[in-house]
Amino acid sequence: MTMSARRLVLWCPDWPVTAVVRLAELGSLVPAAVFRANRVVACSTTARESGVRRGMRRREAQGRCPELVVFDDDPARDARLFEPVVAAVEELVPGVEVVRPGLIAVPARGPARYFGGEELAAERLVDQVDAQAGVECWIGAADGLFAAILAARRARHVPPGASAEFLAPLPVEEVEQLGDLLGPKRSAQAELVDLLRRLGIRALGEFAALGASEVSTRFGSAALLAHRAARGLEERPLERRQPPPELAVTEQLDPPVDRVDRAAFAAKVLADDLHTKLDARGLACTRLGISARTENGEELHRVWRCAEPLTPAATADRVRWQLDGWLGGKADRERPTAGLSELSLLPVEVIGSGGLQLDLLNAATGEAAARAARAFARVQGMLGPEAVLTGVLGGGRDLRDRVRLVPWGDEPAPALPAEPPWPGRIPAPSPAVVPDEPWPARVLDAAGDPVWLTERELLSGAPSRVEVAGGRSRAVVGWAGPWPIVERWWVDLLARGSGETAPESRARPRALTRLQVVLEAETGSEDGEIALLLIHERGDWWVQGVYR
Amino acid sequence: MSAMASSALGRSTVDGVSVGVPEVEAGGVPGAGRVLPTRAELTAVLPWPGLRRGSTVAVHGSVSLLFALLSEATSNGSWGAAVGLPGMNLVAAAEAGIELERLAVVPRPGSDPAGVIAALLDGVDLVAVGGTGQVPDADARRLSARARNRGSVLLPFGRWPGAEVQLRCTGATWSGLGQGHGHLRERSVTVHARGRGAASRPRTCALLLPSRDGSVAAVVDERPAGRAHLRPVAG
Numbered sequence: 001m002t003m004s005a006r007r008l009v010l011w012c013p014d015w016p017v018t019a020v021v022r023l024a025e026l027g028s029l030v031p032a033a034v035f036r037a038n039r040v041v042a043c044s045t046t047a048r049e050s051g052v053r054r055g056m057r058r059r060e061a062q063g064r065c066p067e068l069v070v071f072d073d074d075p076a077r078d079a080r081l082f083e084p085v086v087a088a089v090e091e092l093v094p095g096v097e098v099v100r101p102g103l104i105a106v107p108a109r110g111p112a113r114y115f116g117g118e119e120l121a122a123e124r125l126v127d128q129v130d131a132q133a134g135v136e137c138w139i140g141a142a143d144g145l146f147a148a149i150l151a152a153r154r155a156r157h158v159p160p161g162a163s164a165e166f167l168a169p170l171p172v173e174e175v176e177q178l179g180d181l182l183g184p185k186r187s188a189q190a191e192l193v194d195l196l197r198r199l200g201i202r203a204l205g206e207f208a209a210l211g212a213s214e215v216s217t218r219f220g221s222a223a224l225l226a227h228r229a230a231r232g233l234e235e236r237p238l239e240r241r242q243p244p245p246e247l248a249v250t251e252q253l254d255p256p257v258d259r260v261d262r263a264a265f266a267a268k269v270l271a272d273d274l275h276t277k278l279d280a281r282g283l284a285c286t287r288l289g290i291s292a293r294t295e296n297g298e299e300l301h302r303v304w305r306c307a308e309p310l311t312p313a314a315t316a317d318r319v320r321w322q323l324d325g326w327l328g329g330k331a332d333r334e335r336p337t338a339g340l341s342e343l344s345l346l347p348v349e350v351i352g353s354g355g356l357q358l359d360l361l362n363a364a365t366g367e368a369a370a371r372a373a374r375a376f377a378r379v380q381g382m383l384g385p386e387a388v389l390t391g392v393l394g395g396g397r398d399l400r401d402r403v404r405l406v407p408w409g410d411e412p413a414p415a416l417p418a419e420p421p422w423p424g425r426i427p428a429p430s431p432a433v434v435p436d437e438p439w440p441a442r443v444l445d446a447a448g449d450p451v452w453l454t455e456r457e458l459l460s461g462a463p464s465r466v467e468v469a470g471g472r473s474r475a476v477v478g479w480a481g482p483w484p485i486v487e488r489w490w491v492d493l494l495a496r497g498s499g500e501t502a503p504e505s506r507a508r509p510r511a512l513t514r515l516q517v518v519l520e521a522e523t524g525s526e527d528g529e530i531a532l533l534l535i536h537e538r539g540d541w542w543v544q545g546v547y548r
Numbered sequence: 549m550s551a552m553a554s555s556a557l558g559r560s561t562v563d564g565v566s567v568g569v570p571e572v573e574a575g576g577v578p579g580a581g582r583v584l585p586t587r588a589e590l591t592a593v594l595p596w597p598g599l600r601r602g603s604t605v606a607v608h609g610s611v612s613l614l615f616a617l618l619s620e621a622t623s624n625g626s627w628g629a630a631v632g633l634p635g636m637n638l639v640a641a642a643e644a645g646i647e648l649e650r651l652a653v654v655p656r657p658g659s660d661p662a663g664v665i666a667a668l669l670d671g672v673d674l675v676a677v678g679g680t681g682q683v684p685d686a687d688a689r690r691l692s693a694r695a696r697n698r699g700s701v702l703l704p705f706g707r708w709p710g711a712e713v714q715l716r717c718t719g720a721t722w723s724g725l726g727q728g729h730g731h732l733r734e735r736s737v738t739v740h741a742r743g744r745g746a747a748s749r750p751r752t753c754a755l756l757l758p759s760r761d762g763s764v765a766a767v768v769d770e771r772p773a774g775r776a777h778l779r780p781v782a783g
Contacts (some may be wrong), residue, residue, distance in 0.1 A: 375671025478725030528720030
């Protein structure tokens with residue numbers, strides 16, 4: 001068994017909050033929390049003492065701690081404010097890797113020798129960060145990155161070779177810490193934890209005791225990663241290649257860049273260049289070096305580390321964050337003295353692409369998926385990220401609610417949960433065409449008068465002819481309905497009752513009535529009958545769907 | 549984790565429909581097979597035992613037919629894309645059996661649809677194309693040639709000069725609706741195929757498109773079997 005690389009990990013607790021509190025110049029005793037999508041991402045110690053927890057809704061958090069100061073989540077801000085901490089560590093130790101803002105890994109061997117032991121090195125680092133950046137941090141040492149992160153969160157020094165024993169009694173939920181490394185795969189880790197708990201596996205040691213081949217055949221690749229981590233090994237086998245130097249991409253910036261928005265553009269271009277080169281060799285980058293040179297000849301360099309191969313978007317994000325950190329430094333001492341004139345990206349560590357994302361259960365489709373993903377990314381490059389969409393089915397009564405289009409590569413979460421049954425849906429088949437803007441229609445009865453809805457949601461007469469978008473009317477062969485939907489009628493009621501305005505959200509009250517009609521075949525056309533889904537909304541008839 | 553894999557596996561066996569031709573591939577690996585699987589009902593109108601890689605099959609008039617062509621391949625691991633079909637309803641697509649996880653939609657391909665289609669043909673097995681009126685004939689032929697070269701299947705929805713097969717639905721009749729009661733259940737259509745080369749012999753086939761669950765089904769003459777008659781029995 002290969003020995004894992006020994007690492008010191010520095011962890012700044014609750015970094016998103018620490019960062020924003022420093023930025024807002026609030027005292028450290030003010031209870032504060034950072035929210036993303038209405039859930040607590042991180043909270044300060046004082047807030048935690050009042051009962052605020054990660055994942056809590058804003059309302060509940062404010063209920064427990066009324067004086068809570070609320071901030072929005074902003075990864076770029078976290079990264080920018082973290083830069084001084086990284087710089088402080090780098091003054092003492094070379095080879096710093098930023099795992100994510102708030103978490104730094106450094107190889108333990110060098111500093112331990114220089115300062116006379118890991119404990120002494122750790123003390124020096126904590127003092128240094130406190131003195132230079134004024135940030136309190138925790139430090140831990142262990143074999144392997146995962147063990148070292150958990151050690152840092154407990155401020156433990158795990159002796160060499162003892163990572164597996166250290167990890168064994170810890171709860172299996174800690175696997176979700178890998179999610180922090182893995183970013184988009186976080187939900188996979190949560191799913192795995194859930195599954196393991198249901199199987200009765202509570203501790204990392206019990207998970208580690210399973211055989212690697214059993215884990216890989218039953219749970220897929222994300223679990224394999226977690227399994228390696230739980231055994232105290234590196235989360236990846238140590239088969240990384242030294243990247244050939246010609247993979248580095250360099251861009252001369254003329255005129256020099258001193259503003260973050262221009263830097264962001266350069267970052268995007270460079271990231272795309274790098275990934276084209278990597279793709280051509282079938283490689284993916286797991287450790288990315290970002291270097292810049294200023295007009296005055298200063299050299300800046302930083303390494304970002306990722307457990308998952310970087311996507312072009314993730315690369316661009318990291319480059320942008322890093323540039324933001326360099327250019328947006330608060331103290332003059334940290335900021336470069338001139339604009340950046342050269343920017344280069346060097347993959348420090350690469351692996352064969354596809355080797356990691358490949359789900360073992362899905363191995364045959366892995367290559368096709370990678371090819372398709374590249375094609376979609378290319379179209380996104382041509383038209384913008386919102387141009388390529390994938391559909392996610394969810395719940396809802398109305399057709400428009402049931403499908404949500406998310407840009408390719410985003411988290412596919414349905415708009416409404418599919419789980420509770422949604423009575424009032426029209427059964428399958430659904431109309432194959434649903435125009436973005438419903439077409440206006442007229443529904444006429446046998447006498448040629450418009451059909452309207454009575455107060456009790458009944459039709460004023462049997463539909464006999466339907467006219468779509470001002471075209472020729474066609475006779476109705478069959479019809480069914482009306483099926484009313486009245487949704488969220490209480491929203492306005494509540495708003496009026498409490499004297500507050502209705503909460504602005506997509507959950508608007510809605511009342512509409514649906515009607516299916518089949519129209520007779522047009523004379524002279526071979527197409528045959530046509531079926532429409534009509535809705536009556538806001539006093540008019542509309543074609544919501546066409547069955548064709 | 550393995551949700552995608554298991555749902556894909558589940559999907560292909562739910563209907564018990566698969567094409568029993570040995571060279572049909574399931575993995576979506578380029579070059580591993582020459583034909584992408586289609587629903588068994590559709591093989592009656594296609595000149596191949598599925599959708600031949602590199603071919604262009606134009607669909608006229610029926611989006612349900614387009615869905616039916618995409619369904620079996622996407623649920624067996626192939627990737628699909630739909631370009632320039634802004635009103636396409638993905639609920640109906642899912643009912644037809646399309647694996648939405650493996651279908652990307654580009655509703656508005658911008659000023660250069662041909663470039664977008666070409667980019668997609670490079671990496672995606674099935675590319676459905678709407679708004680074919682905006683694609684000049686020369687570009688259409690080039691795109692068909694590209695599909696042939698890359699081993700992808702191009703499915704234009706509408707007129708397309710380089711198409712090997714043209715599919716058209718006629719004589720649509722709906723069932724399920726009465727006068728004020730019922731709901732739409734199924735549509736029986738006749739699918740006509742004509743084309744060039746291997747497809748030059750015109751073929752027709754009666755199908756339920758969509759059938760009760762939204763997918764494609766063969767027409768079964770259910771009157772003799774469907775209605776229970778009292779039969780005299782000896783005794």
